[in-house]
Amino acid sequence: MDSKRTTDRRTFLYTSGMAAGALALSLPVTSACRNTQKKDKLGIALVGLGYYSTDLLAPALQETQHAYLAGIVTGSPDKARKWQEQYQIPEKNVYSYETFDQIKDNPDIDVVYIVLPNSMHKEYTIRGAKAGKHVFCEKPMAVTAADCREMIDACKNNGVKLAIGYRMQHEPHTQQLMRFAEENTFGPIRMITAGAGWRWDNPGDHWKNKKSYGGGAMMDMGVYSLQAARYAMGEEPVAVAAQQYTRRPDVFSEVDEFTSFQLQFPGGALANLHTSLGVGMNYLQVNADNGWYRVDPFSAYNGISGESSNGPIAFEAGNQQARQMDDDCLAIINGQDLMVPGEEGLRDIRIVEAIRQSVAEGGRWIDLQG
């Protein structure tokens, strides 16, 4: 891909007023905000065309009602060409990381979806916000809580929305767990266990064990266990303790291969959680005064399945990523609150920082109420 030529072409199309192309505007522009035109569908540009974009998000965007794949941002001309062919993406909607900021001039793109290594979330979220685009950012939100705050501020200051791509809050079994907590279905919850992991052996997915890229088990999968405890409990934890270790020190010399961590909740529940890049596991168990429930797997891309002391927890799951993007786009279209805004991602990373502190300080309980 000749990015110079692409840029020129995009600029041309935009300035010649043809950019709305594939979009059917359902209503005249009613909002003062340049990205909240009342559309049926928002155009999403995927930023980073790795496995998750390729195998999950792009296919999901063929099923969405309120989102469509409008553009791509990639450093690979080969990938760009392939995607353009497969998804009929016009040249003007193809960006490199160098030309990314010019996306501000492209009205086809309402949302940039950041699907880059964790350490790059902050930069591209802020650049996307400055380009006036709503931002969907993959989990974990960023490497530090300070980074998360900068991202939230950037979106706020530029009048755009920020959603974190956790998926599960959009998934019906998970939504049922959240209702159980809210409605006290099984009485007070006392104990939550969750394990989330996979066996990372893949040299192609090269950054998972790199500290500088925000890798490690806690960052990659641990946030699912953490999220699970928080949404299953419906409360924010008040203290955390954590343990980390590495079974393959040659591979995991910079980051954790295994993390276990415990959360105390204000209502008196305890969560005992773990995560790993050494073994596949995916389960969530909740024990309450009047019963129990269990979802296994609980955060996989499909096959979510649950049972409880009251019987099965069974829903038509649908495509998780399609649900997520539809929910988020519809909320933006209707000017409603996002289900998983940046503040929710920040809550996790604050706890991840306390986990790092607990590990550094020999496993002691860290107060989260400060």
Next chain:
Amino acid sequence: MDSKRTTDRRTFLYTSGMAAGALALSLPVTSACRNTQKKDKLGIALVGLGYYSTDLLAPALQETQHAYLAGIVTGSPDKARKWQEQYQIPEKNVYSYETFDQIKDNPDIDVVYIVLPNSMHKEYTIRGAKAGKHVFCEKPMAVTAADCREMIDACKNNGVKLAIGYRMQHEPHTQQLMRFAEENTFGPIRMITAGAGWRWDNPGDHWKNKKSYGGGAMMDMGVYSLQAARYAMGEEPVAVAAQQYTRRPDVFSEVDEFTSFQLQFPGGALANLHTSLGVGMNYLQVNADNGWYRVDPFSAYNGISGESSNGPIAFEAGNQQARQMDDDCLAIINGQDLMVPGEEGLRDIRIVEAIRQSVAEGGRWIDLQG
């Protein structure tokens, strides 16, 4: 019950040579040890007639092939009378805690089964051993590792066997888990989770929250999680970290209501375990390189049920306590090794002590290899 009269009557019966009463000796005495006569069945005296003896052990002893309920030791004349009637226990086989040591003169009693509060295990095991009786001792073995060692020594010095009443090693689903580890069925094990707990509200079971009686969640149910990790792994852990807390400080002012703890195994697996007297839970999950398995419940008295990535784990469970006492009595009859000897109980209590140390020292990893 008039213990003086009982004692006299027992003494009379013994000295008049009628004591063998209900026992059919299958073979002449062939062993030098006074308690290893080749019998079909060993006579067991239950020491302590609380819930576990009443509802589990006595009924189980109606099903055993190699054990029978020969006697009882109780401080309650009312209970004694009731048990004597229900189980046709002769007056001479009924002891109080004061007359307990005279059990040495009673050839009906081959085994004393200590079913007393944890803090009393040591004293009655040692007194039983000194009376020349084999000892079955309920879990947890004792309050300290030093106590366990004294108990082991007392049994050794008196030429009697000591078995810990863990049950699960005699249970077929559990035995399957042990085979999985031994035969590497699912490849190397990487992660073990177990939760064991119940909701303790019962003022009748008055000692569970008393430190002086060896109460608390870790002692009561935590040893099941600990055992589970050890038998599921088939290795001894090399380090442990632990966290404790109490949700009902009014009730659990002396001991833990919740404990979570982590074990590192030499092969590289991690166990993340927990226990509670605040909530019912009973599950064991094992994740290995090539699959997973799960037993839920894993240490309940019945209903043990398992599934795995290879399919169900299903066995005819039978009566756990009957299996346990039959296995142990048969091993004694045949002069074979016990499946769960005192040394196995000691291994757990050593780790329980390290758990106490980790909690006292803010959750740090404690080396278990010393």
